[in-house]
Amino acid sequence: MPLHIQTPYIRSQAASRRLGKDVLLKIEAMQPSGSFKLRGVGAVCDARRAAGARRFVSSSGGNAGIAVAYAGRELGVPVLVVVPESTSARARDLIRLEGAELIVHGASWAEANTFAQSVIGAHDAFVHPFDDPVLWRGHATMIDEMAAAGPKPDAVVLAVGGGGLLCGVLEGLARNGWRDVPVVAAETQGADCYARSVAQGRPFELPGITSIATSLGAKRPCDAAVEWATRHAVDNVVVSDAAAVAASLRFLDEHRILVEPACGAALAALDAASPVLAAASRIAVIVCGGVTATVEHLQALSSRAR
CATH class of the missing domain: 3.40.50.1100 (Rossmann fold)
Structure with a gap:
């Protein structure tokens, strides 16, 4: 038996009504360790x-x-x-x-x-x-579950740190015949090594991490994540720390689930200017979770970010 569990894949009525699109959530925050x-x-x-x-x-x-x-x-x-x-x-x-x-x-x-x-x-x-192929294959199981449950999304939104989740999701899309589904890769300003790497066509190393989303705090993405962008449609979105925190607090209000600002980056990307999301009617969001945040910490971050 695997150590992970099959997580809910549900429609967000709140996000769907706000955006006028069908928004589906893969709730990885429900894993026993608290994250994907x-x-x-x-x-x-x-x-x-x-x-x-x-x-x-x-x-x-x-x-x-x-x-x-x-x-x-x-x-x-x-x-x-x-x-x-x-x-x-x-x-x-x-x-x-x-x-x-x-x-x-x-x-x-x-x-x-x-x-x-x-x-x-x-x-x-x-x-x-x-950065491990065995790790990516494990992460890909979340797409296996999404494909089994259906329906097929027009885009998948996720947060990127070092690129492990991204590599797993892309592997999962490929092995389930969803190679045509673009990925929106969300990061926060000050932890955006992946967006910079894709823009330059090679892995880029940040001099330091200045974002509060410390779970996205790899200064350099893995090579495989950068290489994937040459053969799969990836749209990079960079949001502010304030937007990520606000999205985490809104998600707590709407779904009674607490997630870190790193996960909030993916939730905030739903409201960002993205041609991929603008063209999509059905959007899947990987709610990657994270257990280092508390309500009090998010509220304090929100006050400082105003």
Whole structure:
């Protein structure tokens, strides 16, 4: 049995009426670890344990680490997660709550990742948070579920950080015969490495992350995500932090589900100027989730962003 669950794929009456389109939501926030990350991470951890791994080592800004910690606990395998100093206290507590060992190292995910790589032992398996073909195949299962449930959307909207979710969704679209469905890739200003990479035709590394959407905080997307844009229609949308936070709070009011600003970026993109969305009658949104936000934190961010 996989570690992830099949999540709801439902119509948003509120968003559909507001936009005058049919808006469908894939509610990945309902995964046991709180985000879509469990699909790919669970697949990787299953495969690595089967290959003889005695410990999982991962680097994360939050959600991937929580997913690895959850998977390790479920599979009975010890876990070490390395997070940067920017990772919230809430995320650190949630990783520890799952029973994982936690190390805080470096100012950015890249520094935490370098340290995690340096401590991998002979019987350890490294679980990358976004750059692994096994991980992408796991994420692609959400499109399998959408295709089985139907109907086919005219566009899929998702948030992009390092590109793991994007690669998984694109793989899922391809294997379900939905190659003609364009993807709207949403990011926040200050964490928009993917939009810049696509514009330049090569991976671009940001000097730093200035967005509050820290779950989108990879300074550089994986190569595969950039390559996908050369063979699948991808429309890049960059929204403000304020728009992402406002979309998260509106989603909480409309659907009683709390998500991070990183997920809010995808929800905010629905109201952005996008030729793909303007032409679409039926839009699917990947509600990727995220467990590091609280209502109080979102409200505080909203007050500061005004």
